[in-house]
Amino acid sequence: CSRKNTRNASLHPLWQSPLTIPGGTRQSPINIQWRDSVYDPFLKPLKISYDPTTCLHIWNNGYSFLVEFDDSTDRSIIVGGPLENQYRLKQFHFHWGAINDWGSEHTVDSKFYPAELHLVHWNAVEYPNFEEAVMEGNGLAVIGVFLKLGARHEGLQTLVDALPAVRHKDTVIEFDVFDPSCLIPSCPDYWTYAGSLTTPPLTESVTWIIKKKPIEVDEDQLEAFRTLLFTSDGEEERRMVDNFRPLQPLMNRTVRSSFH
Ligand SMILES: C[C@H](CNC(=O)c1ccc(S(N)(=O)=O)cc1)Cn1ccc2ccccc21
Numbered sequence: 602c603s604r605k606n607t608r609n610a611s612l613h614p615l616w617q618s619p620l621t622i623p624g625g626t627r628q629s630p631i632n633i634q635w636r637d638s639v640y641d642p643f644l645k646p647l648k649i650s651y652d653p654t655t656c657l658h659i660w661n662n663g664y665s666f667l668v669e670f671d672d673s674t675d676r677s678i679i680v681g682g683p684l685e686n687q688y689r690l691k692q693f694h695f696h697w698g699a700i701n702d703w704g705s706e707h708t709v710d711s712k713f714y715p716a717e718l719h720l721v722h723w724n725a726v727e728y729p730n731f732e733e734a735v736m737e738g739n740g741l742a743v744i745g746v747f748l749k750l751g752a753r754h755e756g757l758q759t760l761v762d763a764l765p766a767v768r769h770k771d772t773v774i775e776f777d778v779f780d781p782s783c784l785i786p787s788c789p790d791y792w793t794y795a796g797s798l799t800t801p802p803l804t805e806s807v808t809w810i811i812k813k814k815p816i817e818v819d820e821d822q823l824e825a826f827r828t829l830l831f832t833s834d835g836e837e838e839r840r841m842v843d844n845f846r847p848l849q850p851l852m853n854r855t856v857r858s859s860f861h
């Protein structure tokens with residue numbers, strides 16, 4: 602089933618309007634039409650080296666739940682792929698649906714996945730901090746990983762077990778050690794394109810790196826995401842579901858693939 606306009610009515614205020622920004626030419630997310638993507642032999646393999654001890658905490662920011670990392674040094678970085686510099690890991694978070702028929706932000710040949718993981722990195726070579734990098738065309742690099750329904754994901758389970766503690770908006774718990782590379786498929790294949798943040802300020806500062814292979818998670822794990830709330834403790838409860846932005850026009854962009 603596709604996302605009909607009637608569905609926007611049930612979306613969180615943040616995502617109700619198509620939220621196009623005036624003059625936006627590289628907005629995200631987009632549909633990735635596999636046959637229109639162009640193989641680029643000059644794309645390098647993406648090199649991922651995360652230090653699990655840089656993990657700080659999990660918190661519910663009212664849009665998603667995110668796991669934040671200490672980005673004061675180059676201990677957790679990515680390099681290579683389409684990137685000119687190395688980028689530091691800042692946080693990762695997810696987007697998901699109320700049901701398994703949708704939930705991802707990007708689609709592949711118009712197919713939705715039930716959820717999508719975003720690992721957010723910033724260009725610490727050229728910019729002094731994340732906030733500055735957010736405003737620059739080459740400031741951010743986000744790895745997108747699709748989640749599909751299947752076997753239970755043991756690495757994800759450690760996150761799922763912590764979710765009850767961050768059920769309400771603006772709740773946070775310490776999270777000492779976690780290696781997010783366990784959430785990234787070993788298959789090296791990816792698509793890449795120039796895009797934007799998918800929530801305000803929607804800045805056109807993201808080099809997207811979308812992994813071709815999804816990871817498998819089970820129904821209980823997806824259901825655990827859906828027990829989170831958009832609302833703070835004491836407010837009327839609104840379940841945190843459908844926290845994805847509608848698809849944006851490709852405009853004058855080419856999606857490149859690292860694989861034939
Ligand atoms: C952007 C920042 C808050 N947003 C994000 O960090 C963010 C990261 C990734 C995505 S996604 N879904 O595309 O991967 C979306 C949002 C706050 N912030 C920092 C500087 C800054 C300036 C104006 C307004 C907010 C500002």
Ligand SMILES: [Zn+2]
Pocket residue numbers: 694695696719799
């Ligand atoms: Zn995201």
